[in-house]
Amino acid sequence: MTKEYNTLKNVIELPHKYAAGPAWTRFYDGLKQEKIYGSRCQKCKKVFVPARSYCPACQVSADEWIEVSQEGKVISWALSISHEFFGMPVSPPFITALIRLDDTDCDFLHFIGGIDLSDAKKVKDLIKPGLKVRAVWNEEKKGHMMDIRHFVPVSG
């Protein structure tokens, strides 16, 4: 859209290099092997996923690494039928969701797929809180969150 008054267009574009550090490096290496790692806090014993170097609450080291289940329950979800978002790794339609993987103590943010997404009503009838889902992996692994393609409902 061109504005009817004088403006100056300016794109600010800068490069960044983010240090992954040991925890993300190891977590992504796990993804490459189709494993999801969490880590357990030494103090409160909670398991956090993705694995991290410290417990967010206790701020002590969470260095006991655990391969967590690739199944879990839906806590919350939202469906985009046609709306595009900047920075979204997938095109609509998609479902973004919070998933509590089995035996972990926080919710994992990812996508739900493998179902018909064209009708919001149908999706709502299918995806109830607590619905069981399981990770589906992409063939090619890049050491990236999207090595997991999405989570699909576990039938039966």
Add this chain to the structure above:
Amino acid sequence: MATRVGIVDIAMTPGAESKDNFLDQVYKVTKEVLDKAGIKRADVGTVISAASDVFHGGMSCANSYYWDAGGAFLKNGSRQDGESLFAFIYAVMRILSGSFDTALVLGVCKGSENPENDMLTHFFTDPFYQRQVGLNETVAAALQMREYMDKYGITGEQCAKVVVKNLGNALRNPYAHIKKRVDVDDVLNSETVLYPLKQMECAPKSEGIVAILLAKEDVAKRLTNKPVWFKGYGSSMDAFYLGDRDLLDGQLKQAAKRAYDMAGVSNPKKEIDVAEVCEPYAFQELLWYEDLGFCAPGEGGKLIDSAATNMDGNIPVNPSGGVLATNPYVSRGLYRLAEAFLQVQGKAGERQIDKKVNTALAHGTHGFAGQCHAVAIIGN
């Protein structure tokens, strides 16, 4: 505390896109508040502003750019990033410390120049996890809304009513950005941004430059015959990762409790005469009612059904039209405060509520699903 802090006057720009240059707008608003209070730039003690860097304005070190436009040439000053109520409280602290008699508080955000909020809030994410799965404030809000509806049976109609009420109120507000009479069906039939969230339930992207002049007690009384006093403040921060938090049990309760305790408010339902809350997504206003103690947990839907938060209700919320009508991201907390100030002074014009306002609440939030909240209580 050694002294009370009074709000002397306010000035602000309308939320709609203007052709004006940013610096001219900052200058005009600053000059307006000084002129209203009848003081010269030279007499201002300190200038505290709020603006975000590049991401909400296109300029790094934002306050370098508008330092002199904001009246701060050779002044002692500082800046708060992200939420403008932070700038208010920091200015209050500076006066309470005894170092300054007056403080100018600025909220600066020219949304019309920025890309969409969803693009900017996407960069609140960490690069390793939440950014890679496309998180932004709208996605976080939709997830929070789903949980809220599922847990308490909040209906789409109840959420839509917030839009109907606030946009209805905005029709009376000359500073509001979106002016449109809508009904529940209009809201529910608007585009689904992220099911269950509708386009009309998401705040727009607005301009908002606001200036508020504060003074210690004796100076405030000299500058205005209707000073509005600072009574209480609280803020609170939640954990970073969305999945580490309980999205229905956030930090607003904590922030409100601190503000109420400081202000000596024990029964907010009765003692708060009007509230200006920050509701970038319609359903959040209902959730905030609960956290602010206006109703019991899970009762936010019933409260709007009861019409208690309408202009003529027991506890009017957002007579200005709120953030759903005007959303200058960083400035929105100070816009709430400015509106609360006008209500206490009885100078809110057509949007003045019908009963005597002794105590008003202003709320600001920023971050995903209300990661951080701030609450200020002011009164006569």
Add this chain to the structure above:
Amino acid sequence: MGRPVAIIGSGQTKHGRRFDVTYPELVKEAVDRVFDSTGISPEDIDGVVSGTMPSMMEGVALTHFYFADVLRSVGKPILKTETCGSTGVSLAITGYYWIASGMADLVLVVGSEKMNEGDSQATMTTVVEPFYQRYFISGAPGIFSMQSQQWSVHYGIPEERVRAAATKLSIDHHNDAFDNPYAHIKKKLTEEEVNNARIITYPVRLWDVCPNSDGACAVIFASEKMAKKISKNPAWVKGVGYSGEEYWFGDSDKVVWQCAIDAAKQAYDMAGIKDPRKELDVAEVYNPFTFQELLYYECFGFCDFGKACDETLKGTFAKGGELPCDPSGGTLCTNPIGATGLNRVAEAALQVTNQAGDHQIPGAKLALAHAMGGVDQYNGIMILGSKL
């Protein structure tokens, strides 16, 4: 004035290229250190102040969200102070006012930067607006070169003499840094190496310029009651000052630099300092560029205008001199921008509490900490003393 305020502890990270940790992990290192050193529990903290340089350096907007956990700020009030290069001192000043106002008794103040993850000088171009100035100001060195060049011509100081004084500062500070366990660049330099180094922005050469450092600094501010209860040896805030001027670089005189003079005067007046050169025992002057350090000596009243080169070459401001400046090696050797000013404050606090180890100035009782920010536009100062 408000209630008395003290600093009861600080924690600095190891500085350098910290690609071994993520950004929050780096911040955690400083925060853990300050809690370990003071023995305070994070639960006792009433509020947290966080700050960094512009978001474009980080690639993450509003970093206080990202750091919420490591700042131990969950469930607590927070402020996010940012004033460009002066952020560190502005953070300390925020901590000061929070407590002086009576609204808190213990405040954790944290500044941080991961400069190597972004592009620092490219970030600086985004401080300068795109209508006019962005085309001419080459990051930070461009404006500082113009400032120092104008200064030397104004006072008729021969270029060789300015070079000699700048070279002495460079050699001294890079050597001083060996005594500071947290410093980033530590190097034995010769005059020849400094004088013949690669030109960055003429006359500024490589060893006149600070590095890009990753690091964080955490400081705990306390009310009088809490300071006396917790700490045997607090550093007391004696004075604060801050001033800023016009955004356009060409609008104000940067030689007799009013905002630097005013910031110092505010702090001196509050601290009751009449003759800073005599009364101050040590100063941590913000010196991202050797040339600029010279100019500050004059604006802060450490010597007469136009005399900074003479006094520097006499050793007035070196270790063992009359008023040692930057015994830590200063910003010239370690510059994690959002933390740098707070590092100055932490160093000043270490000095007046006799905890600066190998770079302790013996008997230091009154110290100045300083930072500069904006488009050569802001100066902020905090003065710390060993006595209330």
Add this chain to the structure above:
Amino acid sequence: MEKKSEYDILTDKVAIPYEIAAGPTWTRFFEGFRQEKIYGTRCRKCKRVLVPARSFCPRCFVDTDEWIEISQEGSIVSWALTEYEYYGMPTKPPFIGALIRLDGTDSNFLHLIGGFDLSDPEFVRKTVKNGMKVRAVWNKEKKGHIMDIKYFEPVK
């Protein structure tokens, strides 16, 4: 993902578009550039002439609405020769950024000095002096942009 030393580094580029309102003052100022004119404005109160033209005086905090065409000649107040290059920089080195006091004005105008060989710093040092007279050189093609002035060259 890039592997450096022991741990991963994530590379990323942040690009954000803005469209900035010029407003009446910049609009009129750059209209002047199209006609090879430099405009300043005078403060009503302190009477200083400020260039570029602006709408208010930062010190007096009153409007500066008296427009004045400014001389295209002035003298150098300070200068710096930039030799290094970095990402995002609009001007390629080597270049000389300079503060120029245009005749009859009370602020310093920031622009480039050019029109001679910049490759040798020693030559530049001998050529460029504070107080030296310079004059604006315009580009043929005008865009209503600060770089419509190519640079200021020494007046022989």
